[in-house]
Amino acid sequence: MTKRDWMKKSAVAVILSTSLLGFGGQIGQAASDTTSLQKSEEIAKLAESLLGKDYQFKAKGPSKFGSAELATYVYKKAGVTIKSSISDLYKSGSSVSQENLLAGDLVFFSSKGSKSPNYMGVYIGKNQFVYASQAEDAVVLKNISEFDNKFVGARRILSGNVTKQESSSTPSFKSEQTVSPNDLADKIISNGEKYLGTKYKYGSSKDTTKTFDCSSFTQRVFKEAGITLPRDSRQQSTVGKSVSMKDLQKGDLIFMKASVNSSSDRITHVAIYAGNGKVLHTYGSPGVIYSKFFDTNWEKRVVKIKRVI
Incomplete structure (x- = not known):
């Protein structure tokens, strides 16, 4: 092999190795994003499965739930450990705007009109969230748009830059019918x-x-x-x-x-x-x-x- 041939072969090897490293990074990121999205969907479905359970202040489940405790419970069921108070959870993860919410995000509200939340829920997609309601004495499903004047903020706990898409957790009462x-x-x-x-x-x-x-x-x-x-x-x-x-x-x-x-x-x-x-x-x-x-x-x-x- 001539020196010129050796240099060509070495150059090709460098290019190939660099390309593979780049693809490897993309594949790794894609795998991370997929895992986060799957985990988010799991959390949303777990939250929806608790509809109708009793509300009780600070109750940790499985039959009664407080506000923050419901979120802690469903995350734990999905294999993710998070904080157990509204104030701590509001400082966790990263901030998300209401327009960019994904299934599994934590949403926070104030009934007092302040910037400090006093109740919270789990967003499940389709403009809806699940939360333990003191007023209704139960875990309920609500449209987040109905709470615009009480919305304080949202936090994303799971890592991974998942792409925004509609949750597959379709509201359990929705109809696919086109009739009036x-x-x-x-x-x-x-x-x-x-x-x-x-x-x-x-x-x-x-x-x-x-x-x-x-x-x-x-x-x-x-x-x-x-x-x-x-x-x-x-x-x-x-x-x-x-x-x-x-x-x-x-x-x-x-x-x-x-x-x-x-x-x-x-x-x-x-x-x-x-x-x-x-x-x-x-x-x-x-x-x-x-x-x-x-x-x-x-x-x-x-x-x-x-x-x-």
Whole structure:
């Protein structure tokens, strides 16, 4: 080999090694970004799975949660250890604007109009976040745009420059239907009517249509209309848009407490408003049935009304 040939070979080797190093860095970064994105999605899904759980100040789970403790819990479940107080978490990670939020980011709010947050949640994508609400005494799902005047800031805990994209954690009540809300409501009621007289069974399996409890019934008839709801009534009460009694429409979900005289607003029953002053639901000996709603104990037991179509 001549000296000239040796120099050419050496030059090529240097170029190749430099290129491979560059590709290696890109591959390593891509792997890191993918891992962060997967972890973010996992955290979002874990947070959404807690909808309907009880709120309790400073409670660490798994059945009751405080504000910061919910975030600490879902991150730990995903294998990530974070701080356990709102003030510490608000100093953790890196700051993120509301416009650039990703699933898994921590969002902070102030009910006092100050710059210091006093409650927080986990962003899950699609403009929504999950948090343990003292006011609603439960873990709930909310649109972050409804909290613009209370939003203080957001923090990204996970490393990796992940590319912004919509979370795959689709809101659990969303429908892929393109039909109008009125047609969809009619379809839901029609789905329910075919089960009239089906026996009631507390804790009935979501996979059977031979028996229902109140929430497995609503879950079933909404599912048949293309809308996926959580399993129990308390969880179902955390999704959708809150509406007032005067704005009640066919297809709305009506959530009720145990009795008219109950001092607790804990939700124990759910029914579907069927229009014409009636609800379609199931309970006790009649099973699936239409019941008069206005000026009855059903109306007096109402805790909240939600619209998910």
